[in-house]
Amino acid sequence: MAGITLLAIGPEQTDAIGTLLARHLVAGDVVLLEGELGAGKSALARAIIRARLDAPGLDVPSPSFAIVQPYPGIVHADLYRISDETELDELGLLDDEDQIVLVEWPSRAPGLAAFRGLTIEIDMLESGAGRMISIKPRAGRDMSELAGALRQFQSR
Ligand SMILES: Nc1ncnc2c1ncn2[C@@H]1O[C@H](COP(=O)(O)OP(=O)(O)OP(=O)(O)O)[C@@H](O)[C@H]1O
Numbered sequence: 001m002a003g004i005t006l007l008a009i010g011p012e013q014t015d016a017i018g019t020l021l022a023r024h025l026v027a028g029d030v031v032l033l034e035g036e037l038g039a040g041k042s043a044l045a046r047a048i049i050r051a052r053l054d055a056p057g058l059d060v061p062s063p064s065f066a067i068v069q070p071y072p073g074i075v076h077a078d079l080y081r082i083s084d085e086t087e088l089d090e091l092g093l094l095d096d097e098d099q100i101v102l103v104e105w106p107s108r109a110p111g112l113a114a115f116r117g118l119t120i121e122i123d124m125l126e127s128g129a130g131r132m133i134s135i136k137p138r139a140g141r142d143m144s145e146l147a148g149a150l151r152q153f154q155s156r
């Protein structure tokens with residue numbers, strides 16, 4: 001499967017997509033979140049983390065300053081401020097192979113693309129409201145179940 005493209009007409013749909021997506025993530029998935037400033041990477045990660053932890057009201061701050069924010073079984077990172085890919089080792093982002101890893105600004109660390117998981121690109125629609133969310137598998141990740149679960153949001 002080459003991937004799927006979803007339409008989220010508002011923040012509530014981004015949340016709903018994150019909630020459904022969370023159920024289909026497996027231990028060790030490296031999820032790369034691409035998209036420009038304000039696209040909704042943190043918003044989607046927040047929904048995924050809350051759903052994984054079954055904690056709807058959990059405070060999930062953007063990790064843009066902390067860079068790495070750990071939760072039980074899942075870690076959320078924002079690499080915007082790293083200057084060199086070697087900093088990844090110091091951050092310990094990939095130390096636990098059973099952890100789900102969510103990464104904003106993965107373009108700062110191109111080596112991450114080699115890890116099994118999903119690449120999610122969020123694009124703002126020109127009207128300003130709504131987002132296109134495309135999800136592609138990497139390194140042999142099967143996403144047929146995931147695609148089925150998200151069919152209601154599929155745009156093409
Ligand atoms: N489907 C949607 N339609 C319109 N607005 C949305 C949608 N999904 C999320 N948003 C809004 O877009 C904004 C996304 O902000 P967020 O901090 O998640 O962006 P980001 O991609 O993480 O940016 P940064 O690169 O600065 O980390 C939020 O205000 C959120 O409410």
Ligand SMILES: [Mg+2]
Nearest residue numbers: 041042062104
């Ligand atoms: Mg963010």
